[in-house]
Amino acid sequence: MLDNRPTLPPEIARRRTFAIISHPDAGKTTLTEKFLLYGGAIQMAGQVRAKGEARRTRSDFMKMEQDRGISVSASAMSFDFKTFRFNLVDTPGHSDFSEDTYRTLTAVDAAVMVIDGAKGVESQTQKLFEVCRMRDLPILTFCNKMDRESRDTFDIIDEIQQNLAIDVTPASWPIGRGRDFIGTYDLLRDQLELMDRADRNKVSGSIKINGLDDPALAEHVPAELLEVFLEEIEMAKELLPKMDHQALLDGTMTPIWFGSAINSFGVQELMQGIADFGPEPQPQRAEPRFLAPEELKVAGFVFKVQANMDPKHRDRVAFVRLASGHFKRGMKLTHVRSKKQMAISNPVLFLAADRELAEEAWAGDIIGIPNHGQLRIGDTLTEGETLRVTGIPSFAPELLQSVRAGDPLKAKHLEKALMQFAEEGAAKVFKPMIGSGFIVGVVGALQFEVLASRIELEYGLPVRMEPSQFTSARWVSGPLAKVDAFAQANKQHMARDNDDDIVFLTRLQWDIDRVARDYPDVALTATKEMMV
Numbered sequence: 001m002l003d004n005r006p007t008l009p010p011e012i013a014r015r016r017t018f019a020i021i022s023h024p025d026a027g028k029t030t031l032t033e034k035f036l037l038y039g040g041a042i043q044m045a046g047q048v049r050a051k052g053e054a055r056r057t058r059s060d061f062m063k064m065e066q067d068r069g070i071s072v073s074a075s076a077m078s079f080d081f082k083t084f085r086f087n088l089v090d091t092p093g094h095s096d097f098s099e100d101t102y103r104t105l106t107a108v109d110a111a112v113m114v115i116d117g118a119k120g121v122e123s124q125t126q127k128l129f130e131v132c133r134m135r136d137l138p139i140l141t142f143c144n145k146m147d148r149e150s151r152d153t154f155d156i157i158d159e160i161q162q163n164l165a166i167d168v169t170p171a172s173w174p175i176g177r178g179r180d181f182i183g184t185y186d187l188l189r190d191q192l193e194l195m196d197r198a199d200r201n202k203v204s205g206s207i208k209i210n211g212l213d214d215p216a217l218a219e220h221v222p223a224e225l226l227e228v229f230l231e232e233i234e235m236a237k238e239l240l241p242k243m244d245h246q247a248l249l250d251g252t253m254t255p256i257w258f259g260s261a262i263n264s265f266g267v268q269e270l271m272q273g274i275a276d277f278g279p280e281p282q283p284q285r286a287e288p289r290f291l292a293p294e295e296l297k298v299a300g301f302v303f304k305v306q307a308n309m310d311p312k313h314r315d316r317v318a319f320v321r322l323a324s325g326h327f328k329r330g331m332k333l334t335h336v337r338s339k340k341q342m343a344i345s346n347p348v349l350f351l352a353a354d355r356e357l358a359e360e361a362w363a364g365d366i367i368g369i370p371n372h373g374q375l376r377i378g379d380t381l382t383e384g385e386t387l388r389v390t391g392i393p394s395f396a397p398e399l400l401q402s403v404r405a406g407d408p409l410k411a412k413h414l415e416k417a418l419m420q421f422a423e424e425g426a427a428k429v430f431k432p433m434i435g436s437g438f439i440v441g442v443v444g445a446l447q448f449e450v451l452a453s454r455i456e457l458e459y460g461l462p463v464r465m466e467p468s469q470f471t472s473a474r475w476v477s478g479p480l481a482k483v484d485a486f487a488q489a490n491k492q493h494m495a496r497d498n499d500d501d502i503v504f505l506t507r508l509q510w511d512i513d514r515v516a517r518d519y520p521d522v523a524l525t526a527t528k529e530m531m532v
Contacts, residue, residue: 008280008294011326015364016278017087018140019104021132022114023122027144031114031261032090036079038268076319076366078349084275087366091128100304100425103377105131106392107303107321107366109279110138112270113254114261117143117150117177120159129164135391136251138279139166142270147195147260149178153232157240157256169243170236171255172269176225184258185212185229186269188243188276192220195265248277281364284323286380286389291323293363298325298333299382300367301389302375305424316420317348317368318375323389327361333381335374336388342381344369377425396526397428397441400470400505401448404437406462414438417459422498427451430473430495430503433487439468439495439505470505473497474512474524482521 091101172184183194247253259266281293304319349358405414422429428441
């Protein structure tokens with residue numbers, strides 16, 4: 001990040017764009033709901049496992065998500081908190097959808113990491129953390145489920161420091177745990193926060209305390225809990241580093257808040273932390289130059305495409321992160337890849353599944369642009385300058401299956417449906433050079449189910465997924481003549497992806513080694529930069 005940055009215009013400076021990352025089940029969707037509750041966006045927070053009306057969480061709008069209680073597509077939401085505008089991107093925690101999550105992290109300035117108090121740092125958290133690390137994203141940590149049996153506070157902090165190699169500074173400290181958990185002490189503001197277990201949607205009360213030796217503490221905290229708490233705080237002050245704002249922005253330190261999202265507890269302190277310490281919109285990497293948020297000209301990039309958000313209209317919404325400028329509805333922007341102008345007449349802002357027309361938006365905001373397939377992941381939109389935002393990855397799929405339409409006459413329809421999903425980034429679609437049918441590649445097995453169910457629901461096409469003889473795919477690059485010769489000699493392995501790039505389908509590692517040996521001029525790669 002560039003130091004000595006200029007002061008941003010107040011409208012941009014008040015924006016905080018962040019993603020929530022965690023292992024499945026750590027309570028991420030519940031936390032998202034409570035954010036919306038405090039942002040005044042919803043009156044009653046839904047929970048994933050609640051019953052009836054309370055079960056409709058706002059951020060899970062696909063039918064499958066509501067049935068299964070998991071989030072499978074990253075959704076974006078904007079809401080106000082005090083004088084700040086929060087742009088929150090919810091990410092799927094399930095590892096089968098990690099590619100969606102990796103791309104989402106390119107569109108935010110910070111991440112909130114949610115950890116389960118009983119389980120600590122889990123595998124998926126670790127993976128997502130690595131991605132944040134690659135991008136030097138500032139991270140704020142929320143340790144959830146403190147009202148259930150949880151581990152020792154020092155153990156949790158220690159595990160984060162060990163596993164993730166990052167300094168941890170407590171922003172709050174839990175008092176009691178499990179059944180005895182009564183609240184936390186806010187170390188940044190020297191106040192006691194007590195939890196109300198009776199009404200989960202109520203905002204809990206805080207009691208102003210003058211430092212830790214204030215006798216008022218004893219009036220609110222049972223003696224045995226108070227003793228343990230004071231001991232722990234002494235140790236924490238000795239052993240753990242103090243809050244250092246610069247270290248947080250550099251991504252080397254994370255403040256940790258403790259709470260219970262389902263009881264709406266600790267959530268407001270976390271939000272205040274995001275407002276106080278979270279970064280303002282940051283410059284974006286692009287070719288040939290960085291894009292700074294305070295520039296007057298508008299630029300943005302597509303990090304996600306969602307097809308059929310509204311099943312009644314075959315629409316696709318491209319999620320665009322604005323990198324600079326002040327966008328107004330009706331503006332004409334240049335679509336850099338095709339060099340065409342697009343009039344953006346009906347951009348939307350998301351309040352979860354509710355959308356409203358965005359009359360204006362600023363750098364840092366995320367808007368949705370409905371389109372019929374012109375916009376793809378990785379596209380850049382500018383006011384005329386040829387810039388390309390970089391660093392949005394596309395990964396080689398680890399699982400391949402072939403797809404056929406249940407009705408052979410509908411093969412054309414199937415092709416259209418698959419192309420839509422490919423543009424959305426939900427799967428890679430390969431058309432083999434020999435034979436009919438398509439091969440679909442995904443990162444996690446659950447995606448096959450989601451894909452088949454969506455093709456049937458959204459297009460009325462029953463499909464058969466069959467095992468493929470291939471196990472992986474590699475993009476092919478090199479001098480044109482050499483690539484052509486290679487493709488001719490290995491026709492049964494060759495396919496084209498939805499961008500018409502040449503792909504080599506492999507069965508074993510041996511295939512890859514053989515190409516390296518026999519065709520030294522041809523390179524096989526497992527990732528490609530999106531939409532070059």
